[in-house]
Amino acid sequence: MVNEARNWDQEFNTEILLKGWIRTKRDSKGGFSFLEINDGSCFGNIQIVADKELENYESEILKLFPGSSVSIKGIIVESPGKGQNAEIQAKEIKVYGFCDVNTYPIQKQRLSPEKLREIAHIRPRTNTFGAVTRVRNELIKATHEFYQSKGFLNIHTPIITGNDCEGAGQMFQVTTLDMNRKLKENETVDYADDFFGKKTHLTVSGQLEAETYACALGNVYTFGPTFRAENSNTTRHLSEFWMVEPEMAFADIQDDMDLAEDYLKHLCSSVLNNCAEDMEFFQKRISKTIIEKLQNITENSFERISYTDAVKILVESNKKFEFKPEWGIDLQTEHERYLTEEKFKKPVIIIDYPKNIKAFYMKANDDEKTVAAMDVLVPEIGEIIGGSQREDDFDKLSKRIKEMEIDIDEYWWYLDLRKFGSVPHAGFGLGFERAVQFCTGMANIRDVIPFPRTPRNADF
RNA sequence: UGGUGUGUAGCUUAAUGGUGAAGCGCUCCCCUGUUAAGGGAGAUAUUGUAGGUUCGAGUCCUACCACAUCAGCCA
Secondary structure, eight states: HHHHHHHOSSOSSSSEEEEEEEEEEETTTTTTEEEEEOOSSSSSEEEEETTTTTTTTTTTGGGGOOOOOEEEEEEEEEOOSOOEEEEEEEEEEEEOOOOOOOOOOOOOOOOOOHHHHTTTTGGGGSHHHHHHHHHHHHHHHHHHHHHHTTTOOEEOOOSSSSSOSSSOOOOOOOOSSSOOOOOOOOOOOOOGTTSSSSSSEEOOOOOHHHHHHHHSSEEEEEEEEEEEEOOOOOOOOSSSSEEEEEEEEEEHHHHHHHHHHHHHOOOHHHEEEEEEEEHHHIIIIOOTTTTHHHHHHHHHHHHEEEEHHHHHHHHTTTTTOSSSSOSSSSOOHHHHHHIIIIISSSSSSEEEEEGSSSOOBBBTTSSSSEEEEEEEETTTTTEEEEEBBBOOHHHHHHHHHTTTTTOGGGGGGHHHHHHHHHOOOOEEEEEHHHHHHHHOOOSGGGGGGSSBBBBBBBBO
């Protein structure tokens, strides 16, 4: 692979075989061409020297343009030129597929991220998306490493759910009913006729199901797709995104915060240790301080403050906010940014939110005004993790469900967990794409997932 | 969903209401162990869509569409 050839640590002048795509080519009329090949194994390319003595030099090599796919059999040698240690003297070049330079959308010139989104099937061939893809992969690997090393069991929670009200946002309906069938006057849709015999949606969270396994097997985590049908048009929202949701039995909100902080630190150090070349690219071209930023995460502890103290800090900051900070109202983006980017300049975990702005399942605190919720806020992105200790008291949970006018019958199985050997337990959800954004410095969440789904866009 | 902004060649951008330019890429020529190669010549546009104002609209106005961005919803 190109990665191996670039960092050649064996004897030179041996024969190797490479397969990949041409990134750029420089012809010399003196009788040879330089081809740069990339195969996705690393950020950099390897230089191939193709001499005119090759039998297909005139007929094929000169017609190769960026995007063409080739295999090269050749001798790896120390490079006499600047910019690389090793290069390949080609003995044989086989062309798999030519690439029409007049219609191929990628040129040497820098393309805007917006333009690349229109060609999402081609953009993985760019430097940026190669780097994003490798870092994203590293974060997937690091996630499983982290939880597996701690004995968490990975569970797959359902994608299709019949829960009418999981609490988080608008849902996509799943149906096999004929949408073209016209209803008669006064007729309503009868979901008994639908595929599952009831109204179903795509999941907005695997948490409730994960709790059932945590309350049986200890510590578990999910890592799956999540769907929100909100009409959100921002740089940090997707309609379809991936979420990592650990759930711990015999754990409280303190354990939850510790886990969240350890996990984020593990993600950052994994990327720093294993994606050095890609991170140098991000530092150079995407975000000038990204490496120091990640190092700071791994070296310093997160700030932990209560919601009440956070509001106090905001009020006492004397900063002019568009929305006045006030106890009982959710923190606005400008408030979060002040805390993470100006006041503390690092991730901030905020706990003990007013119960009225949080979900029904969160553990009531003794003050009866707040719940054991925690949000991890990071600079620039804001909320990257949201979690809580769960209410494990049957009576308190039932009461809360009724208070919030949620259909309690839908939650009979969820309440059963509190009826049969209830345990204190806690967990959180990490927006995986936000983590990729955070680690790469990419400004728009649509550029850290291969095929972003957003309002009005489900192409490819 | 609301506020703001943008839409011109394959790409990136110019163009006081008056004949739509340039760079990159492409084609040809010259030079060259080059590396965002260099030098010279050439080809390339229903200015997002539909109306309107005007002698004349890429430019001004209206509507729509798309995209971006900020905010809300959240992860």
